[in-house]
Amino acid sequence: MKLVILDRDGTINEDRDDYVKSPEEWIPVPGALEAIARLNHAGWHTVVASNQSGIGRGLFDMATLNAMHLKMHQMLAKHGGRIDAVFFCPHTPADNCDCRKPMPGLFKQIGERYGVDLGLVPVVGDVLRDLQAGTQVGCEPHLVRTGKAARMGEAEIADLCAKVPGTTVHADLGAFAEWLIERERAVRVAAGEPPSGYGTPDT
Template identity: 70%
Template sequence: MKLVILDRDGTINHEREDYIKSPEEWVPLPGALEAIARLNHAGWHVVVATNQSGIGRGLFDMVALNAMHAKMNQMLAKVGGRVEAVFFCPHTPEDHCTCRKPMPGLFQMIGQRFGRSLDGVPMVGDLPRDVLAAQSVGCEPHLVRTGQAATMPEAELQALRQQVSGLTIHPNLSAFADYLILREQRVQGEDSPVSTHTGEIS
């Protein structure tokens, strides 16, 4: 099984400083849903790993979170894409849980759910904690310059590169999807071109 793990806020959809608390506030980034669909069509199974401390903070409940993901799935279906599952941490930092990224708990749950090692599984997010969590379980770490990483100073990016071995940085989720698909085509010796979507930074 070809598995890929995506962060949610700032990677698939726009972030909000006051948290995304309802389906109405859940708005996909340009090209992100289509990127997931392209990954699906290339044989990738997509799962999401996301911190959702708004639940622990009392800003929204499970009904609202499920409604957000129902909206995401409905919008994905319209472009021919799907997410296999969403793994989320509802805790605040003060809870000191093992599932809030950069802790590895969510990733360990994914490995258990799919019955496989996560060594080499591509993971992409927009925050250092995403790639640090990915690195901790052997995933292949990728960062997108959307969400909070859009304004990350170059010095911080360089420091993160030194901290996370093998980190690859992309403009957005579309560019990440194209990277994986094109790399696989090259490995398989295919000459068919892949469309690129590298100018959709939000």
């Protein structure tokens, strides 16, 4: 099973300093939904691992979170893509839970749900904690320079990468999708398989 684990706020949709609190505030990053669809068409399953402490902080309730995700799924479907599941932590930092990133609890849940070893499964996010949580279970770290990372300077990006060795940096989710598909294409070519059309919507 080919699996990619994505952060939500700042990676798929625009981030907000005051939290994304309603479907109206849930606005996709340009090109992100198309990138997920392209990954799907190339054979990857995509799931989300997201901190949603707005619930614990009383900023919105579960019905509102579900409405946000319904909007995400509906908009993604228009591009021919899908997210298989959303795993989220509703807690605040004061709860000291195991599921709030950078803790790895959400990733362990994903591994258990799908019955897969998460070693080398790509994790994509825009902040340090996304990558720290994933690498604790062996995920391959990828930083996108959208969301909070869009405001980071080169020195800050370098510092983040030093804290999570092996991190690959991409301009956005579209650039990550292109990188991953091209790597898979190279593997197919090396194995003597035809690369023609790989990663396009009709394959």
